[in-house]
Amino acid sequence: MTRRPNWVAGGLSCVWLAVVLLPLWLMVSWSVQLRQDYLDQGPFDFPRAFTAKNLGDVLSSGFGDYLVNTAIVTVFSVVLTLALALPAAYAIVRSRAWLATASFRVFLLGLAIPAQATIIPVYWLITRLELYDTLTAIVLPTVAFGLPLAVLVLAGSLRDVSRDLYEAMTLDGAGPFLVFVKLVLPLCRASVTTVGIYTGLNAWNGFLFPLILTQSDELRVMTLGLWNFQSEFGVNTPALMTGVLLSALPVLVLYILARRWLVAGLAGVGGK
Amino acid sequence: MTTHFSRRHFLGLAGGTTGALMLGATGCGGSSGPGGSGSLTVWSLQDPVQNPIQKAALKRFSDKAGAQTKLETFLNTAYTQKLRVAMGSPNTPDVLFNWGGGSIRQYVDNGLLQDLTPELEKNPEFKAKFLPSVLEAGRIDGKYYGIPLRGMQPVILFYNKKLFEKHDAQPPTTWAETLKLVDTFKKAGVTPFAVAGAESWTQLMWLEYLCDRIGGPDVFGAIAEGDKSGWADPAMVRAIDAIADLAGRGGFGTNFSSVQYQTGASPLLAKGKAAMHLMGSWEYTNQLDQEPEFTKDGLGWTTFPAFEGGAGDPKAIVGNPTNYFSVSKRSENAGKALGFLKQEMGSDTYVDALIKGGDVPAVADIEARLKDSPNPEFAGFVYDMVRDAPSFQLSWDQAIENKYAQPMLTNLQKVFLGKLDGKGYAAAMKAA
Amino acid sequence: MTLTTKAPSAGPVRRGGGVRGVRPAAAPDRTPRPGSLYILPAALFFAVFAVGPVIGVGVLSFMEWNGLGDPRFAGTANWERFLGSGAIWDATGRTLLLTGACWVVQTPISLAIGVWSAGRQRNRAVLSAVYFLPLLLSSAAIALGWKAILDPNFGAAKALGPLIGYSDGDLLGDTQGALLCIVMVVTWQFVPFHALLYQAAARNIPASIYDAALIDGAGRATAFRYITLPQLRNTIITSSTLMIVGSLTYFETILLLTDGGPGGATHVLPFLMYTEGFRSYEMGFAATIATALVVLGTSLSLLIVRFSGFAKMRSTLEGI
Structure with missing residues (x-):
């Protein structure tokens, strides 16, 4: 298309990137925490400790x-x-x-x-x-x-x-x-x-x-x-x-x- | 209603259908399906604690009576619909799990369930084994259709002991105290009552208790029997207005309509963000499982407060009296089915197993044995509460005819949202 | 509801089973053609499992059936109840509102993303790989994930709610908020698919058209308005049709996300159909709602098609 970089589109595309990624990130981040950590921490906090317990629970059910x-x-x-x-x-x-x-x-x-x-x-x-x-x-x-x-x-x-x-x-x-x-x-x-x-x-x-x-x-x-x-x-x-x-x-x-x-x-x- | 011919005709047609689909469902080859083969088929809910107890009971019965037995279990969400399809065919299960009340009313109306009254009258010592209020709650049109099969689940007011200590408060015994507590906790920045507004069956517990305290159990009793004018009963209107008032005062916080039961209301209480939570007795097991420490030293419980000037007895309770086993009228094994229920449902072995599993069985004179419960203090409270209750009303969403359950819940959500008052609720239910 | 289409192949329509087994000859019009046998299985299958049920919905709407016995003829009782019910009219309005809102929100976003990601730049390729991630999740998974995110106490709603005027995060519990949530979740879920359609279509626009416009001094906006949009016309129609018919699948999202609440604020027709049929066991009345849905879905699609030009319709639908 055009050679000139399109700043408006670039900016909007980053907004949409955040819209797509934020929910996914939250799901991933919560899925690797223990329930207690999830309840005690804020929703956006980085997982305090990683666990595979949830995975085990889900697979065994x-x-x-x-x-x-x-x-x-x-x-x-x-x-x-x-x-x-x-x-x-x-x-x-x-x-x-x-x-x-x-x-x-x-x-x-x-x-x-x-x-x-x-x-x-x-x-x-x-x-x-x-x-x-x-x-x-x-x-x-x-x-x-x-x-x-x-x-x-x-x-x-x-x-x-x-x-x-x-x-x-x-x-x-x-x-x-x-x-x-x-x-x-x-x-x-x-x-x-x-x-x-x-x-x-x-x-x-x-x-x-x-x-x-x-x-x-x-x-x-x-x-x-x-x-x-x-x-x-x-x-x-x-x-x-x-x-x-x-x-x-x-x-x-x-x-x-x-x-x-x-x-x-x-x-x-x-x-x- | 329908003509005799078309009903028979349909049943004949559907019979083959359901038999086959049940084979498909359970993968049980060989036998010609429940009912026909002489094997006693029992349908129950899937439950990791209850199912082994039920299986053991069936085994004891088959050892003694020499009859083949089979337990088929289904998930809660699927059970009602599954049962419905099966009941429309001749190949019904012989013994079926249910909640009593509206959950089996249509089967009773269609003559699909055995009237157990004569059997209970003939064996008074068997009848006397169960708590009367629980047995009563399972009656339809004055007849017994179910035998209690497990623990009782009254609705209880749970509270966070630490919050009450911190704010120097006592659990409420009257409605006036309740309203005062709302102010106390609101001032402290704590939500007075956790309620899972996204799941309106939890809100229904409030209406059940308030209506009972204000007008007694007969107000809803009439509605359950099909009298819609009961929604306009002054006691009902007042109960609804009391809820609207409580919600308006911020008694449930501001964002309760988004709150789920398990992911929201329960953790709110345990984490000290809410002071009280009106919930079924299963909430104890739930908290014990998720928050063992809080449950041991922070979880308190009490009865629902009295309402000043109300006609209802403050000792009356609501909830799920128990679950019942009913016997299909078309069962070819009706004799065995009754034999099984009589041998096992009141037996010491069965009751002890229930107690060990954390249940509080609806069986008379078991106070002493409750010490074997994993939580004797709570079990004793539940048992005394039910034993002393003049009435034990079945949850309305189970008691009422299917088609009114949904509007009842939806409109109640509107009350909590402040969009309907007592009169508006009555009008909305009349139109439903 | 006559959707006239040209027979796919011109020429006289021959009855019967085609010309199987006829020796081929040199003349082009004597080429062997497949007979009815080739379409029979699909036609029969579709008749039994799709056309039959559609007719069945209409028939059942005049019956009473509680799922236990046989359906019984009930005259126009269901329809009288349908027309006289305020809840139904509310739900119909809400269904149209939701369909409209989702279309209005999704179309510009997917159009923009589709056209933007059609560019061959490396960064665009990488970003669009991320954009399409929601495609991998089912409606059920998305609804449950968002439900946790929208929890006002432990989810993200507490932090995000104030940004859009819900200070206590009470989004799902608010009458308007709940509808907003559904539009939001639906947009998040379906924009990638529609963007994909636009991306593919935009890539098929010959570069020479843009080059010519550049020489004429047209700016980016002008090029988009006068070249891209007209060139994407058919895709817009296709995507809109899919969106509108697909709007009925929001049912799953609503069932899992709000369960119709709060206080019926997200009762749309498909949801009412489900609760009437499988919670209240009023199958006849549920079929009445379903009939209305079929009529609504079909007429909306036909409306778009007609609105966008009769001739175009054929090529669009055939091109799908």
Whole structure:
């Protein structure tokens, strides 16, 4: 852009940096203190002594299991979303079947529907399908309400594939399935990332569906685990903060190892 | 209400559903779910102290009666909803944990729970084992549906002894003294009463006691039975106004609406930033766990003060009389369920285990045994308090019909915020 | 609610299952096309688990159901209660207010950060790596973290409250303060994501346009006003739509941060839906609130789309 340094923007960017970092710093600083120190010191004071006790407390209260459950929900949600959305996007771009056209319109409308508003019929449906209190119960509606965005992102990128490529493959004698596997899938790689990351984060962070559709301790996901910590560790803010930070650890690792990929994937939601 | 046919039809449909989901939930393969297999299924709350005691009791019963038993536990937050789904099916648990009152009223109304009155009348010595005020509190429409299963949890006025010594003050016995104490502590820069305004169930304790002191237990009793006009009862209006007055005087400090129970109100008392805290008896265990030193030499407790000219007995108490075990009407193991409750709930072994766990069981004539409690002094206080109480009113949010609980709490928050007075509260509850 | 879109591929719409198995020929219009089979699974799945529940919400709004028995037809009782309830109107107003406030606060900030971080300078890259950190936390984690921070006695609210006029740190316990807190937490949580969208879009603006403007002597502000903003138009629409539909997910934040309090000051429609359905067990009435939410969400999104130009809508939505 311009070569002259932009002082106004620079100053504001530092303000925002403080806004982002201050809460994070407080959480980190509290999570490494003992409860008594946290209560006796001021909130902004540097930890008097560091402790790993909170970490031990959180880990020994089943947080690992919650993360595993969340991971299962996330993986299955992403896989199922892609398995449904990829062929659907292909059909929307290439098919002349009326179903493809009609579905596309429904998906467009579906973008505007707040998933949370449907929780009561979803609850009814899930209990009638005998899926209540299973991880499947979380995956199904999560995938359903993620589908519109997934299909549209994938279709958007497929639209850019030039017709010549399809024709070239056809000349080689490929049927629609072969075109799908050999042409569509490789070309969609960038938007598959986007869909995967977006769906994955949604599933990872989901709260309402697990809250209503599951109950037993063995099936608790990370977000509900955190909520539960509030009553279990209610007295102990440092332990709660440890749980909060720990819940972000897997995503943080991903962020550190593959930041570009994660950021590019998320940005893909906005289209080109 | 609904027709007989549709109800049956639905139950038939839902039966398979819940059976399957419970298999999914508990991972218990094999048996055909609770109720059907002859195995006695007991549902309870997850609790590290209580669950082993309950398991041991079940084992004693199964050893003696030769019946299979199973204890399934759920977290507090999940339990109500989970129970609700299960109760809508034929595969209900045989014995179910509950809070009595409104928490089971709809099940009673739908004919899902066994009336235990005949059983108690037939076995007077079993009935006599429990404290009458606690047994009474579990009654619905004059019938008994629950057997007390654990300790009593009356609401108690806790105070910081050191602060009282420092300011040469005595715990209040009347409302006038209470108001005087507010001034004393305010002048000293100490919050008179810690209250967790962000969690309105803690504020409800104030209304429960004040209404009881001013008008006696029947004022809310009528409301719990479904008479909404009780909200406009002069005693209720006066109780609300008294709260608004206390809040207006700064009795709860200025920022109590942001305060949480466990992270706020409890540490405020322990750290000497607040002088008193109205809370359930579990607060003792809570403080003992978090602030052992303060609990040993700084934590005091007393009864809620009398209200001058009030019709209520100053010995009356509110809180959670206890938790109850009820028996499902559709249980195929009803006989075993009753056998279990009769054999264990009043037995010395079971009661001793509860006492050792820090509970104060709702069982008659156990004063001598309370010395085995981890905190005999406090346990003795709680026991005497309940034994001498003319009435023990169940927490209103448990006693009232589900749909009124939320408005009751929300509007009470407004009273504490100074946005509603007694008349306004009555009008808001009438509209709810 | 007709959202007319062009069929993705021009040409006659053929009924049936496409042309699977037909031998390919040289003519371009004879290329084999995927049949309905490719979209059927997604369409069925969406119909059962999304469209069905949406219809179900509408149907249930005319029923009475306490979760114990079967839903029973209740006529328009729920709707009468809905329209006659002051609490509902308050909550509707508050929902719109909150949605509006969050949009007004978030959009300029994310736009500014997005455009700023689109620059290729090294320091900007480092800073934006930090800016995006809140993305890593779930709503639940963020709400619980902030709840501790906003504690008036042991958290940071005691020190920070006076800066914005709450001398005793009573932010969460104040009627306006609680709403302010929600806007604040939501902004902290979601600005990074929207900034990311703007960053990606700003990077796609050809540098040559700016160069031309510089030659014409345009200043930084002028360039932003006449080049950047128009170029980001589609992203603004996309981001706004996501923000507005997403504003309903603030429910989790409210449940965990204020639980609707103090005294109902943060009762918004999604929160009332939850408490009516799963605390009061008035499922029919909860479904009525949910129906209103669906209508509200859909019409707001359509409004933006229409407001911003019909033709643009297609490309935006398709580009999402």
